[in-house]
Amino acid sequence: MSEATAVTVFHPVDDSAAFGRWSQDLLASAQAAAGHVAGQLSAFPDAVLDCAVAVTFSDEIQLHGWLDSADRDDVLGDGRARGYSTCSGDLIFTDDGPLAAGVGLFRHDVAAGKEADFEAMEVRLAVAAAGMPGHEGTVLLPPDRHGDWISLVRFRTSAQLSEWLRSAERSEALSGLRSTLRREFASASNTTPFATTVRIEGGRTLMTPNWKSAMLVLLVLYPTVMLLSRFLGPVLADAGAEPWLGLWLSQIVSVAAMQWWLMPTASRPFRRWLDPVEGRGFRIGVAGAAAIIVLYAVTLTVFATVHELHFWDYVD
Structure with missing residues (x-):
């Protein structure tokens, strides 16, 4: 599993120095938890930027363990008593990008000076x-241990985020930003459960070619x-489900399994191939397609030769 980061956003504060001192208690709470990797306070040189605390753990399970901990609740309770209240749910992101809809994440390699x-x-x-x-806020995180600044912009919906990314207002505001960077900024990619990776590159929305997702x-x-037809289908038939109902129930199981487990797992080794930027070269495109064709052949061979998997032989 990849590292996971949580960004806790707070309502504007009157005394940024006092908030900075209190935030060290929250960072210390995270540091004492299992799996802690790093933590930092956001940069907010202007009130338009959110004050936030970001913590990174080695994986999502350990991150959520701290987010749900009594120790963190105690520190946040002390913060509320001081006037530091959270203004949204925690923003979670991994190497694959934000896990919530409507959040854009951008990495910046800022030039020295x-x-x-x-x-x-x-x-x-x-x-x-x-x-x-639909704008809900912008968080700016100072350089992480890899040297990149990270900005997160939050909108109520993904459609509103897309509208902002395509807007003339953004294009105009971007003028001057590139002169402060050593290379073009890029967003973290985000792969949907059905194998489409979305990336924002240079202000353009790029997506996995449909043929790759379909493969x-x-x-x-x-x-x-095939497996559901062999093992679940007979169980439903024995329970008295008519074929039309049994197929519908089987498809519910199929879609749920693919949405939350099978497709994310299968997409992981093909992450670069699915990426519309890193995977757009001819060589990597052919290599990925060839690997999938080989896997097609393997699965067809298995289901053709293993009699125990022939569901049609088990139909009364």
């Missing part, structure tokens, strides 16, 4: 975003349907 100019440009972007429908879905769908 350009930090102040970069912060000013981020404030300019946040001001422009604040005028868009991977077929790779998972065929054995799923």
